[in-house]
Amino acid sequence: MATRAHPVDPHLCSRRPRGAQNLRFSLWILVSCVLGGAAQGPGEWASWGSWSRCSSSCGRGVAVRSRRCVRLPGEDPCWGDSHEYRVCRLQDCPPGAASFRDLQCALYNGHPVLGTQKTYQWVPFHGAPNLCDLNCLAEGHAFYHSFGRVLDGTPCSPGTQDLCVAGRCLSAGCDGLLGSGTLEDRCGQCGGANDSCLFVQRVFRDAGAFSGYWNVTLIPEGARHIRVAHHSQNHLALQRIDGRYVLNGDAELSAPGTYEAAGTQLVYTRQGRQETLRAVGPTSQGLLLQVLLLEPNPGVHFEFWLPRERYGPFQAHAQALGWLPRPRQPQPREVEPQPAETPLVPVAIPAQAPTLAPDSCPPCPDTRGRAHRLLHYCSSDFVFQARVLDRHRQAQETRYEVRVLLIYKNRSPLRTREYVWAPGHCPCPPMAPHREYLLAARRHVSRDGTQDRLLLPHAGYTRPWTPAEDSRIRLAARRCPV
Ligand SMILES: *[C@@H]1O[C@H](CO)[C@@H](O)[C@H](O)[C@H]1NC(C)=O
Ligand SMILES: *[C@@H]1O[C@H](CO)[C@@H](O)[C@H](O)[C@H]1NC(C)=O
Secondary structure, three states: OHHHHOOOOHHHHHOOOOOHHHHHHHHHHHHHHHHOOOOOOEOEEOOOOOOOOOOOOOOEEEEEEEOOEEOOOOOEOOOOOOEEEEEEEOOOOOOOOOOHHHHHHHOOOOOOOOOOOOOOOEEEOOOOOOOOEEEEEEOOOOOEEEEEEOOOOOEOOOOOOOEEEOOEEEOEOOOOEEOOOOOEOOOOOEOOOOOOEEEEEEEEOOOOOOOEEEEEEEEOOOOEEEEEEEEOOOEEEEEEOOOOEEEOOOOOOOOOEEEEEOOEEEEEEEEOOEEEEEEOOOOOOOEEEEEEEOOOOOOEEEEEEEEHHHHHHHHHHHHHOOOOOOOOOOOHHHHOOOOOOOOOOOOOOOOOOOOOOHHHOOOOOOOOOHHHHHHHHHHOOEEEEEEEEEEEEOOOEEEEEEEEEEEEEEOOOOOOEEEEEEEOOOOOOOOOOOOEEEEEEEEEEOOOOOOEEEEOOOOOOEEEOOHHHHHHHHHHHHHOOO
C-alpha cells in the first residue's frame, strides 16, 4: 500500500488538533490514519463559523453559529451539536414598544388567512400549550390560530428569561449559551468547581456569662451563600461596618423579612426558637454578625464562601480580635457529656489515671514516609505548626492545649489557642508538652451539634517540628492544594 511509505505516528491518530489553522493538518492525519486503517469512529468537527446577527432589533435575542462535520467514508457522525445558540442583547427596546411576538402576530394583520377572504387583527395568545408556537388571537373573536413556530429568540412567555430556539423553550446557562445547563459555582464562577473560594463554616459556642450583644464573626466583603442559624431564645443581630444595625439592633426586634444591606438581600426568618439568616451575596462590604444573648448560647451556626484572597485578612482579623474569644470547648466540665459507662461510684476506674507516665503507653505504629504525609495533608482540614502548652488525659481521649504558630492549611479560621483532641489515653503519635509539632487535624462536629472540635486521628500526622519537616510539608502542600 502507498500509505506504508508515509506511516503516521499512531499517537497522532488518536489526537485531534483543533482550530482552523490545524484543519489541513488534521485532515492530512485523518486521511493517513484512515488509509492506514488506524482510525474508525466519529468524524471531526470543522471549527465553528462566526456568530449570526442578533435575532431581534432591540432587547434580548439569540445569535447562532454552526460547524460542519468532516466525515470520511466509514466514519460515524460527529459527536455533539452542530449548532450553538447564545443570548445576545441589544440596547433596550423603547418603552411601550411592541414585543417580538406582537410583531410576529401582527404580520398576519389584514391578510386573508384560514382559507377565507376574512381578515383579522392578531395579538399574541399565551394560553396555548406550546410556548414556542406562534399562537395568535383574532382580536374581537374568540379563537386563536397557530402560525407555526415563533422566530428564534422570542421569549417563551412574557417576563421569563427563557427563549425559544427551533421551537423549543431553552434557558441560558451562566455562559450565555442556551440549553448549556452551565451553572455558577459557589464562588460565583460560571462552570467553576468551587475552587476559587473557601468555605467557612463554624459554630460559635461562646456561652457568655452576661446577656447582651456578642460578636460572632465578621462576614467579610465578597462573601457568598451566607447562612446563619440557631435554635434558642437568643436573637441574631447584624451590623454594618459603620455600626448601623441592619437587624435586631438596640435590643429591638426586627420583623422577619427581607433586608437590603451590603449590596445583597438578606432573608431573616424566625419561627419559634429557630432563627435563620440567608443571603446569596456577594457582599459589597463587611457585615458584623452578632448574637443578642438572653439565655446561655447553645451555638450559632454560620457559614459562607469567601474568595481565596480575602481569606487571609479575614483570618488575621478574627484572630486579632480574639474571635471567638474563648476556646472552642470552653470548659470540658460544662459541655463534655459524661461517658455513659462511667460508674456512678468513682471507684477503681483504671483508665482514668491522669498520673500515668507517658512511657507506660504501648508503642505507636510507624507512620513515617512521604505517602503518609501526603495522605494526611490532603485529607485534613487543618495543618499547622503548634506548641503544646498542656496535655490533659481523660478516660477516653486526650486533650492538648496548643498555641498555633504557623498555618499551612485551614478550612476555617484557627485561633491562636486551640484545644486539639486525640482518641484514647495514649494517642498515637504522642505529643509532649512544651514541644513544637507539625500536625494535621480534622474538624469534628458531633451529631447533636454540641461539640465542635479539632481532632487528631489515630496514627495520623503529628511530627516534631523541624525546618526539614517544614519543607517537606510545603512540598506536600504543592501536591495537594487547599
Ligand atoms: C459546589 O458546592 C456546592 C455546595 O456544597 C455543591 O452543591 C456543588 O455541587 C459544588 N459544585 C461543584 C462543581 O463541585
Ligand atoms: C465587636 O466588634 C466590633 C468591631 O470590631 C468592636 O468595635 C466591638 O467592640 C465588639 N463588641 C464586643 C461586644 O466585643
